[in-house]
Each structure stands twice: as structure tokens, then as C-alpha cells.
Amino acid sequence: MKAILGIALRSAWSRRGTLALVLLSVALSSFLLLGVERLRQDVRENFAQSVSGTDLIVGARGGSLQLLLYAVFRVGGATNNVRLSSLEEIARHRAVAWMVPLSLGDSHRGFPVLATTPGYFEHFRWGDKQPLRLAEGRAFSGDLAGLYEVVLGAEVAAALGYRLGDKLTLSHGGGEMPGAEHADKPFTVIGILQRTGTPVDRTLHVSLQAMEAIHLDWVAGVPLPGQKISAEQARAADLTPKQVTAALIGLKNRAAVFSVQRAIADYEAEPLMAVLPGVALDELWDVVGAGERALLAMSALVAVVSLAGLVAVVLAGLNERRRELAVLRAVGAAPRHVLWMLAAEGALVTLLGVLAGTAAVAMATVLAAPTLQTRFGIGLRLAPPDATQWALLGAVLAAGFLASLVPGWQAYRLSLADGLSPRA
Amino acid sequence: MIDATELRYRWPGSREDCLDIERLQIERGRSVFLHGPSGSGKSTLLGLLAGVLLPRSGQVHLLGTDWAALSGARRDAFRADHVGYIFQQFNLLPYLSVLDNVLLPCRFSALRRQRADAAAGTARAGAQALLQQVGLGSALWARPAAQLSVGQQQRVAAARALLGRPELVIADEPTSALDAALRDSFMALLLKQCREAGSTLVFVSHDERLAAAFDETLALARINRAAVAEAA
Numbered sequence: 001m002k003a004i005l006g007i008a009l010r011s012a013w014s015r016r017g018t019l020a021l022v023l024l025s026v027a028l029s030s031f032l033l034l035g036v037e038r039l040r041q042d043v044r045e046n047f048a049q050s051v052s053g054t055d056l057i058v059g060a061r062g063g064s065l066q067l068l069l070y071a072v073f074r075v076g077g078a079t080n081n082v083r084l085s086s087l088e089e090i091a092r093h094r095a096v097a098w099m100v101p102l103s104l105g106d107s108h109r110g111f112p113v114l115a116t117t118p119g120y121f122e123h124f125r126w127g128d129k130q131p132l133r134l135a136e137g138r139a140f141s142g143d144l145a146g147l148y149e150v151v152l153g154a155e156v157a158a159a160l161g162y163r164l165g166d167k168l169t170l171s172h173g174g175g176e177m178p179g180a181e182h183a184d185k186p187f188t189v190i191g192i193l194q195r196t197g198t199p200v201d202r203t204l205h206v207s208l209q210a211m212e213a214i215h216l217d218w219v220a221g222v223p224l225p226g227q228k229i230s231a232e233q234a235r236a237a238d239l240t241p242k243q244v245t246a247a248l249i250g251l252k253n254r255a256a257v258f259s260v261q262r263a264i265a266d267y268e269a270e271p272l273m274a275v276l277p278g279v280a281l282d283e284l285w286d287v288v289g290a291g292e293r294a295l296l297a298m299s300a301l302v303a304v305v306s307l308a309g310l311v312a313v314v315l316a317g318l319n320e321r322r323r324e325l326a327v328l329r330a331v332g333a334a335p336r337h338v339l340w341m342l343a344a345e346g347a348l349v350t351l352l353g354v355l356a357g358t359a360a361v362a363m364a365t366v367l368a369a370p371t372l373q374t375r376f377g378i379g380l381r382l383a384p385p386d387a388t389q390w391a392l393l394g395a396v397l398a399a400g401f402l403a404s405l406v407p408g409w410q411a412y413r414l415s416l417a418d419g420l421s422p423r424a
Numbered sequence: 425m426i427d428a429t430e431l432r433y434r435w436p437g438s439r440e441d442c443l444d445i446e447r448l449q450i451e452r453g454r455s456v457f458l459h460g461p462s463g464s465g466k467s468t469l470l471g472l473l474a475g476v477l478l479p480r481s482g483q484v485h486l487l488g489t490d491w492a493a494l495s496g497a498r499r500d501a502f503r504a505d506h507v508g509y510i511f512q513q514f515n516l517l518p519y520l521s522v523l524d525n526v527l528l529p530c531r532f533s534a535l536r537r538q539r540a541d542a543a544a545g546t547a548r549a550g551a552q553a554l555l556q557q558v559g560l561g562s563a564l565w566a567r568p569a570a571q572l573s574v575g576q577q578q579r580v581a582a583a584r585a586l587l588g589r590p591e592l593v594i595a596d597e598p599t600s601a602l603d604a605a606l607r608d609s610f611m612a613l614l615l616k617q618c619r620e621a622g623s624t625l626v627f628v629s630h631d632e633r634l635a636a637a638f639d640e641t642l643a644l645a646r647i648n649r650a651a652v653a654e655a656a
Contacts, residue, residue: 003531007517014519323514329476330511331584332504332532334497417436 004333008341011324012348015317019349022313025306026353030396031360033299037389038361040292042380047073047284050198051248051277053125055257058087058099058264059246061271065287068280071102071246073199074112078104081243086270090249093263095256098123101244103211106170106182111156113170113204115211115244118142121151123250126198137164137191142207144235149210151191155201162189170204170214182214185231197379209239249274303396306353307403310346314407318342318414325415339405339412346404347397354396358385425591425624426450426473430482432650433468441480443468444650448642452591455615455625457635460644466628469644470594473626474507475499487591504533508585508623510595510614515581518570522560525569526551526584536588543589554583558613575606582614589621596628611637 012019051072059067060080069075084101091099100123103115114120121132121139140149152162162168166189172180187206195201213234229237251257257276264274325338362382369380385393428448434441443465450456460466471477472484475491484491487506494502508529516525530537530547537547544550555565558579569577578598585593595614599607615637618625627638635641 007520007528007531010519011517324517327511327515327517328528329500330509330515331528332500334500336497337532 004328004337004341005344007328008344009348011341012345018313018317019345022306022310023349023353023356025309026350026396026400027356027360029299029303029306030354030357030393031364032302033296033392033396034358034361034385034389035364036295036299037392038365039380040295041386041388044285045381046197046379048281049127049196050200051125052127053123053129053250054248054277055251055254056249056261056264056274057246057277057280058082058090058249058272058274061273064273064275064280065283067246067273067275068277068284070104071248072277074104074114074203078245081245082247082272083270084241084244086267086272087244087247089269090247090264090267090272093260095251095253095260096249097252098250100124100248101208101241102246102248103208103241103244105245106172106211106214108156108168108170108204109160111153111160111202111204112199113206113211115206115208115241117208120205120248124200124248126196126200130196132196132200133194135192135194137189139191140205140207140210142209144209144239146190147207147210147213147235147239148185148187148231149190149206150187151193151205152189153193153201153203153205154195156204157189157192162192164189164192168204170206172218184228185214185234208241208244212239212241213237303399307350307396307399310349310400311403311406314342314346314404315410318407318411321411322414322418325411326418329415329418335412335415338415339408342408342411343401343404346407347401350397350400350404353400354393358393425452425454425487426626427485428472428483431472431479431484432481433465433472433477433479435468441650443472443479443648445469445482445647446649448647450624450626450640452624453619453622454639455618455637456627457638457641458626458628458644459630459632459635459641460628460648461630464644465648465650466630466644467596469648470596470626470628473592474509474594475503501533504529505535506591508587508590508593510578510581510585510593510598512597513574513577513601515584516569516572516577518568520569521566522555522569522572522580523548523551523565525580526555526587528584529587529590533588536590538588540588547587551583551587554587554617555580557617558583574601575610578602578606578610579613582610582617586617586621586623590623593618593623593625594628595625597630598627599629599631599634607634 057067057071059071059078060082062079066076070077087099087101090096098119100116100120104112106113118139118141124132135154139151140146150168156162167186168189169186170182172182187210193200216234216237217229251260261274261276264272328338365380365382372380426449428445431443431445431448432441433443458466468477472479473486475486478492489502491499527547530540540547540550544553552562552565560576560579564572564576569580572580581598599610602610611634615625
């Protein structure tokens with residue numbers, strides 16, 4: 001077979017124009033296949049990285065997936081709030097180590113605002129149990145002196161160009177209603193968090209009391225007419241929050257997680273629920289999984305089409321190559337040599353295509369990573385292919401080789417039938 | 425050298441034999457001119473002699489070996505070892521250099537490589553010497569074969585057919601694409617080279633004027649009984 005390999009290479013090189021097009025289509029399909037798989041993995045990884053060290057998420061009774069989505073990913077909203085007193089009672093359960101209440105609903109230029117306690121910065125963990133760290137400044141203290149203080153996620157600061165000491169105002173709700181600005185109570189940036197690659201980056205953090213203060217003169221989502229409470233007057237008011245959206249809970253011992261979950265579900269004063277983040281994430285994958293599979297199936301189809309193109313191109317060129325095959329036969333090549341020559345050509349084109357596709361994925365990762373990070377909060381990593389991705393690449397290669405056996409076999413039959421005198 | 429007996433062949437799908445030869449013997453080292461009109465089965469006979477086709481009945485022996493007794497792979501190897509073949513035209517792989525085209529048989533036949541090595545030190549040197557002898561100077565050797573004129577290409581094909589001194593050289597109308605002057609010089613060259621290499625030459629043409637230079641002349645129409653039957 002060594003005899004024919006060099007000839008196969010030269011022969012392929014002489015038809016490089018056509019083969020380059022085939023190579024391109026194979027590259028494109030492996031780019032898609034690998035890219036979709038890589039994106040899928042990285043998105044999952046990102047989601048899974050978003051919360052760690054939190055044993056339970058507590059909210060009003062409803063869908064557990066919905067609770068996870070708004071409490072961790074700031075997507076969607078809660079149908080019902082939770083009384084803070086209930087949460088404080090739960091926090092006194094002997095198995096609970098800490099409880100961090102979360103209050104959501106306001107925004108700043110499209111970025112969600114999270115009202116919480118200073119304990120959030122202490123207890124919240126992401127990725128591999130990593131704590132939040134400040135890149136600049138400090139966290140808010142939660143007392144009256146620092147009432148209008150805000151700590152920005154890395155992405156908020158980067159995208160909007162905020163620095164320590166800058167002033168900003170919050171919008172009521174998602175900011176979709178004009179005039180629903182808490183313009184009278186501006187906040188001062190006192191801290192900027194380090195980048196985490198999680199929804200924290202896109203979040204503005206204020207204290208629960210601040211959240212109360214800016215809503216003192218609001219009822220049911222609109223400012224009370226004729227009633228104005230200035231930022232200073234608000235300090236004197238009772239700023240103890242009555243209700244929050246959800247809470248994160250950490251346990252002293254993870255083994256107690258199901259008994260605490262049950263205790264919360266059985267809480268009598270209010271209908272509550274608690275979800276395990278991991279379980280809720282699995283539920284999320286179940287929902288997203290169908291879409292992912294559809295995408296992957298589409299990419300697989302593209303791969304099949306491009307390999308069919310490979311076969312078609314090589315087959316179409318075969319008739320013109322009958323002379324070449326007869327010459328090879330005349331100098332001593334056997335039909336099996338001819339078969340291997342075409343199979344080797346297909347395999348080589350597929351291999352180069354797959355390599356080019358892989359390189360393109362790496363390049364696209366590098367180029368697209370900043371945009372994806374800022375626009376969607378998805379952190380792409382440049383990493384060697386994992387087992388699944390290797391399997392995909394291997395499948396494309398194997399399919400390419402098998403596909404090129406088709407023209408190889410055709411050439412084998414042709415050169416047997418033609419012998420030394422092709423009737424072309 | 426070549427001994428064919430009771431040879432019958434028909435193309436797949438055909439109801440009539442296109443070749444029916446009682447006996448064909450060719451001695452070692454002879455140059456044989458085989459002529460016949462187009463369609464008289466010349467190429468078919470060459471295919472049978474070279475072991476690319478197998479007869480429906482009867483036997484073809486080359487160097488005492490019955491082609492039909494060999495497996496497909498063995499036939500290919502045996503052909504590579506003992507037969508040089510020249511086509512009417514398009515003999516060369518256009519993407520290989522002239523020298524690489526001449527060296528092609530050595531890729532597939534260890535025997536011919538050994539012989540070429542033994543004769544000239546290396547097969548490459550042997551190929552270069554042959555190219556010199558057919559009048560193609562070193563300036564052409566590295567050129568892609570596609571750049572050569574038809575006459576030059578046929579001479580490269582002759583050099584290739586002779587490299588490693590195969591016992592049998594088969595030439596299938598190698599001069600039909602050449603003009604008269606080129607044809608005569610090519611003929612002279614081919615005959616001389618075959619004689620020097622000790623190779624048997626079976627040369628097929630419909631142009632009977634070429635017959636004079638050969639040891640023997642065979643009219644296919646005379647030995648092929650199928651053609652006679654058809655004509656009658």
C-alpha cells in the first residue's frame with residue numbers, strides 16, 4: 001500500500017481545487033458539530049458553576065425550576081414573595097448554618113438588582129466553592145450610614161464603565177416603564193466584584209434596607225401621587241423589610257438536607273418550598289436537553305451531507321480518472337491498490353477537514369469568547385476536546401473513511417472491468 | 425515465452441466469442457508484429473496475454489505460468505514483474521514527473537526494482553539511462569509529464585515499459601498518435617531497446633507498413649477463427 005500512497009497524494013494534489021471545496025465542507029460540518037457540542041458543554045458548565053456551597057434555595061411554593069431560574073440566574077420572576085419572618089424562623093432550625101435572603105425585581109439599564117444582606121458576600125459560593133472577591137472597594141455594611149451603597153458585578157462595571165464613587169439610579173421593575181425611575185435616591189458605587197463568569201457578574205447588589213427605602217413612596221409598582229419621601233427622610237423610616245423573593249440556605253451538615261427540605265415544605269404559616277440546586281439544574285437540563293439534541297442532530301445531518309458531497313465529488317471525477325487507473329494497472333497496480341488509493345484520498349480529505357474544523361472552533365472560541373461573555377454571560381474555554389468531542393470527531397473521520405470506500409469500490413470494479421483499455 | 429492454446433473469449437453480456445484462437449506461440453526475445461483491422465480483437469488479445477482478462481476456455485501461458493492458475497492478486501504481481509505495457513496514448517500520470525513516471529513499475533514490482541538496481545546501480549540511475557537512450561535529456565526529467573509533447577510522452581512510456589527488463593513488452597498501437605517522422609524514430613528506438621534488453625516485443629498496429637522491421641508478422645484475422653466466422 002506504501003507504493004500507492006505517494007501516488008495518491010500527488011494525484012489528489014493535482015485535483016486540489018475540487019478537493020479543497022470538499023475539505024471546506026467537511027471542515028464546516030466538523031466545526032458545527034464540535035462547536036455545538038462545545039457550546040453545549042460550556043453553557044452547562046457555566047450554569048453548574050453559578051451556584052455552589054448553597055444547600056437549599058427557598059421560595060414561595062411553585063415550580064422548582066422557576067425558583068432556581070430567578071434566584072440564581074435572575075431569569076423570570078417570582079409569583080409570590082416570602083415573609084422575612086418565616087425565613088428567619090427557618091434560619092433558626094438547628095441544622096441551618098446560614099440564611100441569605102434575596103430580593104429581586106428592580107434593574108439598572110437592563111442589569112438586574114439584587115437586594116440582600118452583607119452575609120451574601122460572606123456565604124455565597126460559585127464554581128468550585130469559590131467565594132466572591134472584591135476587585136475594588138468594599139461590600140456594603142448594611143447599616144444606615146451606608147444605605148445608598150451599591151456593589152457592582154464585574155460585567156456591569158465593565159459594560160457601563162462605572163468606577164468607585166460613581167452615582168447611579170435604579171429603575172423599577174425591568175426598566176420597561178418610562179418614568180419608573182428611583183431617581184430621587186441615587187446610589188454610590190462602593191465596590192466592584194471580581195469576575196466569576198456567573199450571573200453575579202451581571203448583577204448590582206444593594207442592601208435589603210435600601211430596597212425598602214426606594215420603595216417607601218411606591219405602592220403596587222407606581223409612585224404614590226403627592227407623596228414624596230426624600231433620600232434623607234427615608235433614613236428615619238422603618239426600613240425593616242417584610243417580604244423578600246427567596247433565600248439561600250447553607251447547612252451545618254449536608255446530610256440534613258432532606259429533613260430541612262421537608263421541614264420547609266411543611267412550614268405552616270406560609271406555603272414555602274426548598275429546592276436542591278443540583279436537582280433543579282438537572283430538571284433544567286431535561287428541559288434544555290431536547291433543544292440541545294435537536295441542534296446536535298442538525299449538525300450531524302450537516303456532517304452527513306458534506307460527506308455525501310465528498311462521495312459525489314470523487315465519484316463524479318472517477319470517469320475522467322479511468323485513464324489514470326488503467327495506467328496504474330498497466331504498471332502493476334492491482335485493483336485493491338486502486339481501491340486504497342481512493343479510500344486514502346477520502347480519508348485524507350476528511351482528516352484535514354476535521355483538523356481544519358477543530359482549528360476553526362478553537363479560533364472562534366478565542367474570537368467569540370469576549371462577546372459571549374459580555375452579551376450572554378457564557379464563558380467559553382479554550383480546551384482540548386473531551387471524550388464526547390473526540391468521539392464526535394472520530395465518528396466524522398470513520399464516516400468519511402467509510403464514505404470514501406464507496407468511490408474506492410466503484411474504482412475497483414471499474415478497473416477490473418476496464419483492464420488496460422478503458423472504454424471511456 | 426507465450427503459449428496460448430484453444431483460446432476463446434467473449435465479453436460479458438455478449439453471446440458470440442470475439443476471439444477463438446487455436447494456437448499462438450511466441451518465442452523468447454522475438455519481436456512480433458500483430459496486425460488486424462479495428463475491432464478484430466487486438467486489444468482483447470493483449471488483455472489476455474497480459475493476464476488482465478481470463479479466457480472463457482483454453483489457456484494462456486506466460487513464461488510457463490498459466491494466468492488462470494494464479495489468484496487475482498498474484499496475477500497483478502506477476503504482470504508487474506514480467507510485463508511492460510505501452511498504450512496508444514495517455515500513458516503517463518500527468519501529475520508525476522517524467523522520471524517518476526518511468527520509475528512507476530519499480531513501485532509495484534520488487535523484481536523489476538532489483539533488476540534495475542543490478543543493471544545501473546540504482547533504479548533511478550537505470551531510469552535516467554533509459555531516458556537518455558530514448559533521447560530525453562536531463563532537462564526534462566523533473567518536468568510534470570503533462571508538459572511533454574505526444575512524441576516525448578510515448579518515448580517516456582517506452583522507457584518505463586523497459587525499466588527492469590521485463591520479459592514481455594506489449595505495445596498497443598503506440599505510434600498511432602505520432603506523425604510519420606516521429607513514428608519511424610520511435611519504432612527504431614523501441615525495437616533496438618527491446619533487443620538490447622532481451623525482451624520479447626508484441627506490437628499491435630493496423631498499419632501494415634510497419635511490419636517489415638519485425639522478426640515475425642501475425643495477422644489476427646488469420647488466426648482468429650471467430651473473426652473468420654463473422655466475416656463469412
